[in-house]
Amino acid sequence: MPVEPKLKLTPSERRASVALAGLFACRMLGLFLLLPVFAVAARGLPGGDDPFRVGLALGMYGLTQAVMQIPLGLASDRWGRRPVVVAGLLLFIAGSVVCALAQDVFWITIGRAIQGAGAISAAITAWLADATRDAVRTRAMAMVGGSIGLSFAVSLVLAPVLVGWWGLPGLFWTIGCLGVASLAVARWFVPVVPRTEARSMNNVGPRQVLAHADLLRLNFGVFVLHCIQVALFVVVPALLANAGGLPTQALWKVYLPIILVSFVLMVPVIFVAERRRAHRGALRAAVAGLIVVCALLPGASEGFYTLAVAMTAFFVAFNILEALQPSLVSRVAPAQYKGLALGFYNTAQAAGLFCGGALGGWLAAQAGTHAVFWAAAGLSAIWLAVTWALKPLS
Template identity: 30%
Template sequence: MMRLFSREQIKIISLVSMTIGMRTLGLFMVLPIFSIYGSIFTNSYILIGLALGAYGITMAIFQTPLGILSDRYGRKKIMAVGIITFIAGNLISAYPVNIYGLIIGRLIEGAGAVSSAGIALVHENVSPTTRNISDAIIGISIGFSFMIGVIIGPLLSIVINYSGIFIIAAIIGGISFIPLIMIKESKKIKEFSANSGIDKKLMIVSFISFFIYFYMIVFYLYLPYFSLKYVPVSGFYKFLIPAVIIAGIIGLLIARPADKNKTVFFSLVSLVVLLISIPVYFMNPFIKNIYYYYLAVTLFYSGYIISETVFPTLITRLARRDSYGGNLGFYTSMQHAGVFFGAVIAGLLIININRDIPVMVLLIISIVFSIFMLYYVTKFREVYLDTH
C-alpha cells in the first residue's frame, strides 16, 4: 500500500503522523487517571468534567484560525506554535494551585491546535487519489497513541505521582519537534491566499464530526466504569489492543476503495457502525459478558477509525485547495467542541452513573441526525475528485 506514495510523500506522512501522534499520546496518557487527579483539588464532578473537557473547547476555538493562518504563513510554523502551547499547558496542569488552575492549564493545552495544519500539509503533498490512505495512516497513529496512552498512563501513576504524567506529556510534546523539523514543506503553500470562507456543505459535514466526537469522549469516560467489571486499569490493554488492531486493519482495507470514489459510501458506513455500537456498548451492564464487551469496543473503534479515514477527505473534496487549512480547521473545531460538551454532560451525569440509558438514547438520536445531514449534503452520491 505504501508503494502508492513516493519516498518524499512517505516521509511527510510518517513525520506528520509522528508529530500528531505524540501530541495525542500526551493527551490520552492522563485520561484514565484524570478523575482521580481532579478529585485532589475538588469534590465537584462538574468541575472535574469541565477540567477534563476544557482542552476541547480551546481546540474548537483555535483550530479554524490556526488552520487559516497555516494557509497564509505555512504549516510548520503554526504547528510549532501549537506544540509550544501544548507544552506550556501540560506544565501548568502538573502543578495547579487549585481546580481552576487545572482548568486553565487544560485550556492552554488545547489552544495548541495543530491537527488541521498537519492534515492539510499531507493533503497538499499527496495525490487526491491517495488522500484516504494517508488519512488512514494518520488515523491509525492516533488510534495507537490513544491505546498506548491509556495503557502506560495508569502504569506510570504507580511509579510516579499524577503530576509526573503531565510532565512526561510535556516532554513528549518537546520530542515532537524532532519530526516536525525534519519535514520539508512545499514552497507552493506560500503562493496560497488564505480563503477564510466556509461553505455551507462543509459546515454541515463538520457538525457531523461534532456528534462523532461527542460520542467518542462519552465512550472514553464510561470506559473505566464498564471495563473495571472485568479487569483492573492496568489490564485495559487486554481488550484495547485487539480492538484497535482490528479497527486499524479495517481502516486500511477500506482506504483504497474509498479513494476510488467511495468516500461518501464509507462515510455512511462509519456512521451506521457507530450507530450499531451505541446500544451494544451501553447494554453491557445488563449482559455482563466479556466477549460481548470486546465486540462493543471493537465496533466503536471500527466506526471511529473509518470516520477518521474518510471524513477529512470528504472535506478536501468539497473545499478549494487554497482553503484546506481553514476548512479542516473548522472541521476539527467541531470535533473538539463535541469533546468539550460531551465531557461536561458526562460530568453532570457521573453523579448518578445509572443514567446510561438516557445517554444512549441521546447518542443514538445524534448519530441518526448525522446520517440525515450526510444525505442532505451528498444525497448519498459520491463527491468526485476536485479540480481546484
Template identity: 30%
Template structure:
C-alpha cells in the same frame, strides 16, 4: 469525488502536486502531530484520584481539566488555520509545540486547581496547531487516493492515542507520580519539533499562501459552514468522533463501577480497542478504492449505529456483550473518520488550513458537548452511552445521506 472548485466556480489544481512519497517517516510525523493532543488528555485520567488528593479538591472537579482543554483547543484551531494559510505551516507547528511544552511543564509544577486549569489551557492553545496542521500538511503533500491513505493512517493514530495513553499514564503514575505524565508529554512535544523540521518542514510555499487569510478568516469560515461540500461530511465525522470521546468519558464508570474491572484492567481494555481502530483504518482506503469513498463512508456510519444500538440494556448485560458492541462502533468510526475527513478537505486545497481548522473545531466542540451530555444524562451508564452513540450515529447518517444526495449527485 469531484475535483476542487474555486469560489467563482472554476476548477482548481491541487495546492501542491502529489510528488512527495508517503513513507514511514512521514507517517510517524503526521501520526505524532495528530495524536499528541488526545494523548495529553487521556494520559492523566488514571491519575485523577491522586491528583485530587494532592491538590485538595474532589475528584469530580477534575473534569474541568478536560472541558477547559477541549474549549481552548476548539477556539485555538480557528486562529491556527488562517495564520498557517498566511505565513506557512512551519512557524505555527514549531511555535505551537513550544507553547504546548511550556503548558505541560506548568502543569507539572502546579499545586492547585486554578494552576492546573491555566496549564491545561496553555497546553491546548499550543497543541491544537499540531493537530489541525497534521491534516493541512497531508493535504499540501498529497491528493486523491494517496491523500485518503495518508489521512486514514494518520486518523488511526489520532484515534488510537486515547486507547494506549491511559495504560501509559497509569504506569507512570504508579512508578513516578502523576506529575510524570505532564513531563512525559512535554518530552514527546520536544521530540516532535526536530522530527517535523527534518521530516517535512514547510509544505506550503509562498506562492501558494493566501495573503488575505487573516482578514478573510471570519467570512471564510462562514462560507465553509454554508458549503454543503464541507459542512455535511464534517458534521458526520465530528458527531462520530464526539461519540468516541463520549465512550472514553463513560467507560470508567461502566467498566470499573458496573462491571468490576480494576484500574489496570481498564487500561488494558482501552489498549485492546486500539486494534479495532487499526483494522478499520487499514481497511478503509482499500475498501474505498474498490467500492468508492462515499459508499464505504456510509457503511461505516451504519456500522457505528449498530454498535450504539447494541449497547441498549437488553443487549449489553456483561463485559463480553459490552466489548462486542463497542468494537462494532469503533470499527464503524474507524471507517468514516479518514474517509469523511478526506471528503471534507478535498474540495478546498487553496484553503486547507482554514478548512482543517474548522473541521477540528467542530470535532472538539462535539467532543466537549457529547462528553458532558454522557455524564449528565439521568440514565444508567451503559444506557446513557448507548443512547448517545446511537443518537450521534443517526445524526451523522442523516448528514452523510444529504451529502451523498446533494453533493456527489451534482
C-alpha cells in the same frame, strides 16, 4: 464502482506525509492519554469526585482548540506552517507542565485549556496539503487520519500502565515529553515547503467554505464523533474497572485486545473504500454501527465481557470514521478551499471534544451513565440522517 489507479508518493511527499502523520500522532497521543484513566485517577484529587468537573477537565482543551484553530490556521497561511506549529507545541508543553504540578482538578482544567490553545491541527493538515500533489493527497490525508486513530488506540493501552507506575502527575510529565518529541519532528524532520505553494489559499473567504453543504455535513460528523468519544470515556473506564474488579493500572489488559481486534477489522474496510471509491457507503455503515453500539451499551454495561465486546464494536466504527473523514474533506473541498476547509473541520472536531466532556459529565451527574449512552445513540442517528445527503465523489 470504478477502481482507483495505484498512486505513488514521491520521496519528498512520502517523507512529509510520514513526518506530519507522526507529529500529529505524537501530539494527539499526548492529548488522548488522559481519557482512559482520568475519571478513575482523579478521585484522589479535590474535585475529582464530581463527574461534571471531571468531564469539564477532559473536554476543556477542546474548547480552546475550537477558539484558536481558525486564527492559527490563517496565521500559518501568512507566516508559514512551521513557525505556527512550533509556537503551538510550546503552548502544549507549557499546559502539560501546569497539569503535572496541579494539586486539584481546577488547575488541571486550566492546564488543559493552555494545552488546547496550541491549536495546530489545521496548520499541520494545511502543511500536508502544501507538500503533496492533488493526485496523492487523499492517501496522505488518510495517513494522518489513521495516525489519530492509532494514537487513541495506543493511549488506551499505555495510559493505565503509566498511571500505575508514576501516578497522574507522571502521566502529565509523559505528555509534556511527547510535546517535546513533536517539537523536534516539526523543527527538523518535516521538509520545507516553498512559500509560493503555501500561499495558494490566501484569497479564499471563510463564507465560501461555510456555504459548502457537504463540508458542513462532514464538519458535523467529526463534531459528533469526538463528542461521543469523550462522553463515553467519562463513564466507561469506571464501568470496566468495577465490572472486572480491576485497578486502574490493569485496565490496559482490557484495552489491548479490544484495540488489536478493532484495528484488524478496520483495515479491510478502509482498503476497500479507497480502492472502490466506496467512501460514502463505508461512512454510512460505520455511523449506523455507532447507533447500534450506543443503543446496546446500557444493557451491555451490566456485564464485564458484554461491555468489552460492545467497546470493541465501537472502536471498529470509530477507527473507520477517523480515517475516512479527513480523506473525504480533502476530496470534497475544491482546490482553493482546502486550507480553510481543514481549519473549519478541525474546529468542529475540537468543539466536539469539549462538548463531549461537558455533556458526558453533566448527564452522568444528573441522570446516570445510561443517559450518556442514549444521548450518544441519538446524536449518531442525527449524524446518519445528515450524512445520507452527501453527494457522490466526482
